[in-house]
């Protein structure tokens with residue numbers, strides 16, 4: 001699947017974003033090594049901090065379906081530049097293998113980055129001696 005095809009899927013998911021407070025709809029499409037695509041949207045809440053970003057929603061959906069290894073993650077929103085994941089999402093993206101992160105906007109701008117470039121020096125399992133994740 002091309003990067004633009006994955007962004008097209010993220011755009012379709014974005015139509016279901018629940019963003020009545022910020023009016024900033026975000027769509028994500030996460031391509032698993034199995035070939036399956038998992039969608040995510042931001043889901044806001046009247047208690048603002050309860051809301052979840054599209055990227056983390058997509059990861060949660062994929063993990064719930066048993067997928068933990070990903071080829072790519074596309075994120076799209078109506079931002080002047082490409083939509084970049086927030087810090088919390090960068091940390092969650094860093095937890096599992098993701099080949100590339102495709103950042104996009106409605107104007108067709110595209111930027112491809114690695115998770116490490118998005119979050120250098122990520123906090124990880126190595127900082128938790130004796131608590132390495134059991135695969």
Ligand code: THU
Nearest residue numbers: 022024026042053054084085086
């Ligand atoms: N948001 C995302 O879903 N992903 C991003 O990459 C940036 C921000 C959401 C959170 C909130 O619902 C809205 O966008 C405005 O911050």
